[in-house]
Amino acid sequence: GAVVSQHPSWVICKSGTSVKIECRSLDFQATTMFWYRQFPKQSLMLMATSNEGSKATYEQGVEKDKFLINHASLTLSTLTVTSAHPEDSSFYICSAHLAGGGEQYFGPGTRLTVT
Amino acid sequence: GNSVTQMEGPVTLSEEAFLTINCTYTATGYPSLFWYVQYPGEGLQLLLKATKADDKGSNKGFEATYRKETTSFHLEKGSVQVSDSAVYFCALSDGSGSARQLTFGSGTQLTVLP
Numbered sequence: 047g048a049v050v051s052q053h054p055s056w057v058i059c060k061s062g063t064s065v066k067i068e069c070r071s072l073d074f075q076a077t078t079m080f081w082y083r084q085f086p087k088q089s090l091m092l093m094a095t096s097n098e099g100s101k102a103t104y105e106q107g108v109e110k111d112k113f114l115i116n117h118a119s120l121t122l123s124t125l126t127v128t129s130a131h132p133e134d135s136s137f138y139i140c141s142a143h144l145a146g147g148g149e150q151y152f153g154p155g156t157r158l159t160v161t
Numbered sequence: 162g163n164s165v166t167q168m169e170g171p172v173t174l175s176e177e178a179f180l181t182i183n184c185t186y187t188a189t190g191y192p193s194l195f196w197y198v199q200y201p202g203e204g205l206q207l208l209l210k211a212t213k214a215d216d217k218g219s220n221k222g223f224e225a226t227y228r229k230e231t232t233s234f235h236l237e238k239g240s241v242q243v244s245d246s247a248v249y250f251c252a253l254s255d256g257s258g259s260a261r262q263l264t265f266g267s268g269t270q271l272t273v274l275p
Contacts, residue, residue, distance in 0.1 A: 088267070
């Protein structure tokens with residue numbers, strides 16, 4: 047149980063275009079999902095906390111107009127990278143909180159490359 | 162604020178060697194503590210957790226004990242295998258049972274040689 051999927055697993059896009067990444071909790075409902083960014087050989091950096099039915103809470107330094115987050119249902123959150131630039135190339139990972147245990151369950155990640 | 166300090170890597174061991182990866186934390190209150198593992202090209206997987214002082218989390222031969230007096234949660238395994246090669250992250254959550262944020266350590270790359 048507690049499976050989280052992400053789609054796509056990797057994407058290459060041209061500079062200036064937008065990319066949408068989906069995060070789904072497959073066998074449980076998640077009122078809260080988190081979006082992280084991971085640079086090569088580094089730890090995860092929390093970008094934002096996504097709550098179902100309300101606006102996301104962004105960490106300091108993360109541009110909310112560039113990284114649009116929508117959490118329309120209890121099993122789906124989306125991250126849209128708008129007007130992507132090469133410096134947005136990274137590994138984006140989502141997680142979903144399973145109530146009661148305190149831990150988060152992570153998706154497999156999405157590798158974004160902006161050319 | 163919360164922070165997690167993790168033993169720097171990379172760590173290279175021979176198969177069947179003993180593994181210790183140190184992790185200490187700073188937090189207000191009583192956090193829950195976690196070890197996550199990330200295999201190449203994959204997302205993080207929960208390895209084990211402990212939610213209160215003196216709890217021991219264990220899974221797949223790995224163990225870690227929540228030591229409040231030393232604010233530590235060191236990861237150990239008695240005999241590592243090649244398949245254990247991965248990056249290990251120590252993390253804390255400032256409140257079990259609620260959707261609190263995780264604070265991660267910097268990660269430790271483990272390579273196990275046959």
